[in-house]
Amino acid sequence: KNEVEQSPQNLTAQEGEFITINCSYSVGISALHWLQQHPGGGIVSLFMLSSGKKKHGRLIATINIQEKHSSLHITASHPRDSAVYICAPTGNQFYFGTGTSLTVIP
Amino acid sequence: DVKVTQSSRYLVKRTGEKVFLECVQDMDHENMFWYRQDPGLGLRLIYFSYDVKMKEKGDIPEGYSVSREKKERFSLILESASTNQTSMYLCASSTPGLAGGRNTGELFFGEGSRLTVL
Numbered sequence: 001k002n003e004v005e006q007s008p009q010n011l012t013a014q015e016g017e018f019i020t021i022n023c024s025y026s027v028g029i030s031a032l033h034w035l036q037q038h039p040g041g042g043i044v045s046l047f048m049l050s051s052g053k054k055k056h057g058r059l060i061a062t063i064n065i066q067e068k069h070s071s072l073h074i075t076a077s078h079p080r081d082s083a084v085y086i087c088a089p090t091g092n093q094f095y096f097g098t099g100t101s102l103t104v105i106p
Numbered sequence: 107d108v109k110v111t112q113s114s115r116y117l118v119k120r121t122g123e124k125v126f127l128e129c130v131q132d133m134d135h136e137n138m139f140w141y142r143q144d145p146g147l148g149l150r151l152i153y154f155s156y157d158v159k160m161k162e163k164g165d166i167p168e169g170y171s172v173s174r175e176k177k178e179r180f181s182l183i184l185e186s187a188s189t190n191q192t193s194m195y196l197c198a199s200s201t202p203g204l205a206g207g208r209n210t211g212e213l214f215f216g217e218g219s220r221l222t223v224l
Contacts, residue, residue: 048212
C-alpha cells in the first residue's frame with residue numbers, strides 16, 4: 001500500500017529557480033506536515049497546515065483537502081535549500097512520503 | 107524551543123548484542139514515536155506511546171521493544187541486534203492533534219541515531 005505519493009523523487013535546480021514539490025495522499029487527514037532533512041541531519045518541520053496556504057520566507061505550502069493534494073514551493077532557490085523534503089499527512093497517525101531530494105546548484 | 111534529544115548519534119554493535127536507544131523531550135509532550143528510516147522506504151513507525159507506561163506497536167515492531175517509564179523519556183530496545191536492523195533511528199514527539207485525543211499534532215524530531223550492526 002502506498003498512501004502518500006510525492007513527485008518528483010529527485011530534483012536538480014539552478015540557484016534562483018522556482019521549485020515545486022507535489023504530494024498526493026489517499027488517507028483522510030486533519031492536517032499535513034512538510035518536513036526538511038539535510039544530509040546526515042535530523043528532520044525539522046517546515047509547515048503544518050490544514051487548509052489553504054502558509055508562507056515562511058521563501059517557502060510556500062498549499063493544501064487542497066478535497067482533492068487530497070498539497071504542494072511545497074520554494075521561490076528564488078538557494079544552495080542551502082538542498083535537502084530532502086518529506087510530505088507527512090496526519091490523521092489518527094502520521095503518514096510519510098518517501099521524500100523529494102532537492103539539489104540546488106550555484 | 108522544543109528539543110528532542112537522542113543519546114547517541116552513531117553506534118556500531120555486533121550481531122546478538124542488546125542495544126538501547128534513548129530519547130528525551132523537554133516539552134511535556136504526551137505523544138512519542140520511534141521510526142526507522144531506510145533509503146527508498148522512507149520513515150516507518152516501530153512503536154509509539156501516548157502516555158507513561160503505554161505503548162502501541164507500529165508498522166514494523168518485530169525485533170524491537172520500548173519502554174516509557176517517565177513522560178519525557180522513550181527508549182527503544184533491540185533485544186538481540188541483527189544486521190537487518192542497521193538503519194537510521196529517529197525519535198519524535200508531538201503535541202496533541204487538532205481533533206484532540208490521540209490525533210497527532212505538531213511534530214518534532216531528534217537528530218537521529220545511525221546504528222550499524224556487524
